[in-house]
Amino acid sequence: MQPYQPRTPRQVYSVPAAPDSPSYEKESHIGVDHAALEAREAADAVLKEYEANQARLAKAIESSLYMLGDLRNFNGDQWTIRYPSLRTEAGESSLPQRPGMARRTLTFADEPAAAHKVVLNSTPARRSLKRSLTLAPAAETTTVEPSSSLITTRPAEQAADDFSILRLDLNLGAARQAKGLISSLEKSSISSLLDNRIAASLDHLALLQRRVQDPHSRVLVTGDLNAGKSTLINALLRRREVMPTDQQPLTTRFVEVVSAKENEGREEIHILDGEGKYDPADKSTYSVDSIDNLEALATDMDSDASAPPMRVFVNEARLDLTNPSILHNGVVDISLIDAPGLNRDSIKTTANFARQEEIDVVVFVVSAANHFTLSAKEFIWQAGHEKAHLFIVVNRFDQIRDKQRCRRAVLEQIKQLSPDTYEDAADLVHFVDSAKVALGCSEEEDAAGDELDEAFRHLEHSLRSFVLVNRAKSKLGPAQNYVTHLLADVELLASANSLVATQEREVAKAELDRVKPVLEQLKKGKEGLEESLVQEEEAATELALTRTKTAMVRGLERVGQGELAAPAPGLELPSYPGFLGVWDYAKEVKRVMLASIDFVSSLAEADARRITSEGVSQVTELGNKLLPADVVRTDRVFNPAAMFTARPPSKLARRTSGVNTLGLGLASRPQLAEVSLSDIFDYTHHISIARSSLPSSSSASASSQALIPSFGAEVGGLGLASLAFGAFTMSGKVFGVRSFIDGALGLSDLLAHPMTRKWAGPVVGVFALGAVGYVVYELPRSIPRNVGRHIQSNLLLTGLDGEETPYADAQAQRVGKEVRKVMRLAAWDLRERFRGAVDARGEVVRESEALERKAGKALKYFEGVERKVEEIREQVGVKV
Numbered sequence: 001m002q003p004y005q006p007r008t009p010r011q012v013y014s015v016p017a018a019p020d021s022p023s024y025e026k027e028s029h030i031g032v033d034h035a036a037l038e039a040r041e042a043a044d045a046v047l048k049e050y051e052a053n054q055a056r057l058a059k060a061i062e063s064s065l066y067m068l069g070d071l072r073n074f075n076g077d078q079w080t081i082r083y084p085s086l087r088t089e090a091g092e093s094s095l096p097q098r099p100g101m102a103r104r105t106l107t108f109a110d111e112p113a114a115a116h117k118v119v120l121n122s123t124p125a126r127r128s129l130k131r132s133l134t135l136a137p138a139a140e141t142t143t144v145e146p147s148s149s150l151i152t153t154r155p156a157e158q159a160a161d162d163f164s165i166l167r168l169d170l171n172l173g174a175a176r177q178a179k180g181l182i183s184s185l186e187k188s189s190i191s192s193l194l195d196n197r198i199a200a201s202l203d204h205l206a207l208l209q210r211r212v213q214d215p216h217s218r219v220l221v222t223g224d225l226n227a228g229k230s231t232l233i234n235a236l237l238r239r240r241e242v243m244p245t246d247q248q249p250l251t252t253r254f255v256e257v258v259s260a261k262e263n264e265g266r267e268e269i270h271i272l273d274g275e276g277k278y279d280p281a282d283k284s285t286y287s288v289d290s291i292d293n294l295e296a297l298a299t300d301m302d303s304d305a306s307a308p309p310m311r312v313f314v315n316e317a318r319l320d321l322t323n324p325s326i327l328h329n330g331v332v333d334i335s336l337i338d339a340p341g342l343n344r345d346s347i348k349t350t351a352n353f354a355r356q357e358e359i360d361v362v363v364f365v366v367s368a369a370n371h372f373t374l375s376a377k378e379f380i381w382q383a384g385h386e387k388a389h390l391f392i393v394v395n396r397f398d399q400i401r402d403k404q405r406c407r408r409a410v411l412e413q414i415k416q417l418s419p420d421t422y423e424d425a426a427d428l429v430h431f432v433d434s435a436k437v438a439l440g441c442s443e444e445e446d447a448a449g450d451e452l453d454e455a456f457r458h459l460e461h462s463l464r465s466f467v468l469v470n471r472a473k474s475k476l477g478p479a480q481n482y483v484t485h486l487l488a489d490v491e492l493l494a495s496a497n498s499l500v501a502t503q504e505r506e507v508a509k510a511e512l513d514r515v516k517p518v519l520e521q522l523k524k525g526k527e528g529l530e531e532s533l534v535q536e537e538e539a540a541t542e543l544a545l546t547r548t549k550t551a552m553v554r555g556l557e558r559v560g561q562g563e564l565a566a567p568a569p570g571l572e573l574p575s576y577p578g579f580l581g582v583w584d585y586a587k588e589v590k591r592v593m594l595a596s597i598d599f600v601s602s603l604a605e606a607d608a609r610r611i612t613s614e615g616v617s618q619v620t621e622l623g624n625k626l627l628p629a630d631v632v633r634t635d636r637v638f639n640p641a642a643m644f645t646a647r648p649p650s651k652l653a654r655r656t657s658g659v660n661t662l663g664l665g666l667a668s669r670p671q672l673a674e675v676s677l678s679d680i681f682d683y684t685h686h687i688s689i690a691r692s693s694l695p696s697s698s699s700a701s702a703s704s705q706a707l708i709p710s711f712g713a714e715v716g717g718l719g720l721a722s723l724a725f726g727a728f729t730m731s732g733k734v735f736g737v738r739s740f741i742d743g744a745l746g747l748s749d750l751l752a753h754p755m756t757r758k759w760a761g762p763v764v765g766v767f768a769l770g771a772v773g774y775v776v777y778e779l780p781r782s783i784p785r786n787v788g789r790h791i792q793s794n795l796l797l798t799g800l801d802g803e804e805t806p807y808a809d810a811q812a813q814r815v816g817k818e819v820r821k822v823m824r825l826a827a828w829d830l831r832e833r834f835r836g837a838v839d840a841r842g843e844v845v846r847e848s849e850a851l852e853r854k855a856g857k858a859l860k861y862f863e864g865v866e867r868k869v870e871e872i873r874e875q876v877g878v879k880v
């Protein structure tokens with residue numbers, strides 16, 4: 001990238017004639033109206049061009065400030081800007097490439113291991129640098145060894161690959177050698193380093209803005225002693241005696257002549273204190289003196305070139321279109337600095353003064369008679385390094401007779417001393433008579449106009465143009481250069497981050513494409529799941545409940561018939577021990593029967609475990625079917641043995657019943673285990689049967705039929721009446737009993753006859769003995785029936801412990817409750833997994849959507865930045 005090269009007056013004009021050329025006299029613009037007119041036009045063109053460039057550049061800087069400030073905010077608030085690094089891998093540079101396109105490897109400072117193959121589109125460095133990145137056609141992300149390219153200085157020819165203004169120094173101090181440094185820097189740290197860099201750039205842009213818009217320009221007028229510097233300044237001001245002049249060396253210190261307009265029109269002198277920075281608004285930085293004392297102060301023999309400079313505010317004589325002010329040329333306000341004449345003491349100070357950045361032009365005044373003295377040559381040699389072009393005024397030209405020889409000799413010297421100045425000699429070297437202009441003009445009379453020497457007018461125009469050209473070089477050029485490089489950096493940053501945003505958006509989209517359908521499927525499945533889980537729970541519970549109840553009812557039926565509720569290992573009815581042991585016999589029968597009921601309970605529990613196990617498997621199956629494959633399945637293992645353990649098993653119950661069951665331990669319940677007389681001989685039962693059969697004694701079978709519904713009603717419609725009554729019918733003795741009762745009833749009729757009363761006594765005795773004998777004989781069979789019947793009616797009617805619910809129902813409910821509990825747990829677990837899966841995917845969807853939005857926004861933003869860069873580049877619009 002080359003710095004801005006504005007057109008100089010030299011470019012406007014034709015190639016100057018050589019000093020020895022016959023046409024030189026003409027082209028040196030002495031007394032030639034046509035050439036002077038051309039020169040003025042050219043100077044005006046320079047002025048216009050400067051104005052246009054200045055305005056465009058100021059606008060471009062302002063736009064850059066806005067864009068960069070915005071980028072900085074975006075970096076902090078919306079997006080973490082990644083810092084790219086481009087490098088050429090081995091083989092990439094050897095690939096055939098189209099002009100302006102180059103394959104590069106792109107990495108980011110926070111992630112040096114992930115490399116992307118990209119194509120760098122850049123304009124040749126000679127012109128305004130323009131860069132953009134696109135992914136290489138065979139784009140692939142490769143993992144490479146962290147390259148040390150970021151911690152080495154890039155060769156100059158790789159400038160297109162690197163940042164200049166926004167370049168981050170990621171390898172400071174002792175960390176320079178630390179290989180892991182780059183990779184250890186996090187995205188946010190790099191982003192904040194970048195933020196600092198942007199902030200610094202914003203400051204610099206603001207400084208450039210001030211410089212570009214600064215209307216002040218300083219012209220240093222120096223030269224040999226007595227060369228006519230002060231006279232030249234007076235002539236430029238059209239003031240006869242502003243700066244003191246004399247035949248002998250006079251000026252002893254630097255005197256800056258400034259338009260009084262900058263001092264509210266007051267003509268006065270500011271003497272700088274020479275220490276702090278001069279600030280016209282701060283009176284502590286200078287002292288004020290009267291303009292009348294100027295001569296005394298400027299020629300004070302006690303002062304020298306090192307004395308603090310003075311600022312003299314003066315009014316110019318008159319201003320009109322034909323005679324524009326030198327101090328105000330419409331774009332910049334020029335101040336003229338009258339320097340002490342050069343001698344051994346002042347050379348160095350003046351050369352240093354001339355090097356100051358604020359000095360846009362050095363006007364070197366030579367006496368035509370003396371040409372360049374040794375001091376003059378030394379100064380030009382010293383100052384020439386900084387100011388390649390000098391504005392040379394060969395003064396007192398009127399005093400020279402052989403003007404051509406003088407000119408030739410002076411130009412020859414210039415050619416040696418300052419070749420660049422010699423190149424533009426037609427505009428930069430002027431042979432004039434300042435005294436005539438200075439003395440010819442007075443505030444009273446109009447000495448300007450036709451009388452003014454055309455050569456001097458040409459000098460004035462050239463000087464104005466030269467000031468602008470130099471300002472363009474010293475102020476606009478660097479500013480434009482800076483903005484151009486900044487734009488290229490921002491463009492590279494935006495381009496690389498566009499790639500990042502595009503990729504992130506694609507990743508987010510892919511994630512959404514993957515997760516969204518799964519989430520939908522999950523949500524749909526969840527609705528069906530709820531229904532299925534309820535069904536599974538109901539089915540298992542209902543089944544277990546029904547089967548338990550059936551088993552319990554059947555068991556009780558058997559007990560009511562004097563049998564065990566179910567054949568149980570280790571349980572059997574005891575053998576009859578004889579009449580004397582009936583009591584113990586009844587007790588043992590009762591214990592065994594109760595234990596057998598417990599056994600039925602335990603069988604029902606085992607059955608419920610199996611049902612639950614199947615139900616839980618169904619729930620698991622349901623989960624397998626509806627849950628996405630990547631969701632972790634339940635880690636709960638169903639342990640059927642753990643069912644029905646909420647209530648600790650009663651040791652007493654187990655010992656008493658002798659059955660290894662977790663049932664209720666009925667035998668341990670005193671109210672059940674107690675044996676009563678009715679268990680041995682249930683006379684109330686027999687009488688109730690007898691009574692109930694009396695009305696229909698003619699039909700025993702009918703009476704037994706009638707009993708069934710009444711008993712059935714008594715037990716709440718359980719349909720157990722026939723079973724209970726079966727205690728008798730099953731014995732096979734029902735007819736014998738009935739015959740006996742019938743006989744007894746017939747006997748009473750017989751006793752009513754007087755004849756039979758005689759033998760009735762013995763007969764009754766025999767009958768009673770027989771009955772007793774019969775009862776005693778029947779005890780081994782009737783006791784189990786009596787005991788069983790009592791247990792059955794106890795449990796059927798009142799349940800346990802006086803509970804309202806009959807025993808079979810209570811058991812069924814207990815088992816059902818347990819099954820429901822387990823099924824609910826399994827369902828809850830599955831629901832939780834579903835909820836977790838839905839939540840997790842919902843979160844992924846939310847995050848991916850946010851990322852997609854963010855990346856989309858960033859992409860749009862960076863595309864906008866790239867467009868803005870283009871716009872500003874056009875604004876900079878400097879002709880290249």
Ligand SMILES: Nc1nc2c(ncn2[C@@H]2O[C@H](COP(=O)(O)OP(=O)(O)OP(=O)(O)O)[C@@H](O)[C@H]2O)c(=O)[nH]1
Nearest residue numbers: 226227228229230231245246249250251341396434
């Ligand atoms: N004839 C003629 N005399 C000139 C010209 N320029 C300056 N002088 C005279 O030369 C003398 C010195 O001029 P100054 O302007 O004081 O010179 P200077 O370079 O400012 O002097 P110091 O600053 O003291 O070094 C004065 O008497 C001027 O009148 C000129 O172009 N023609």
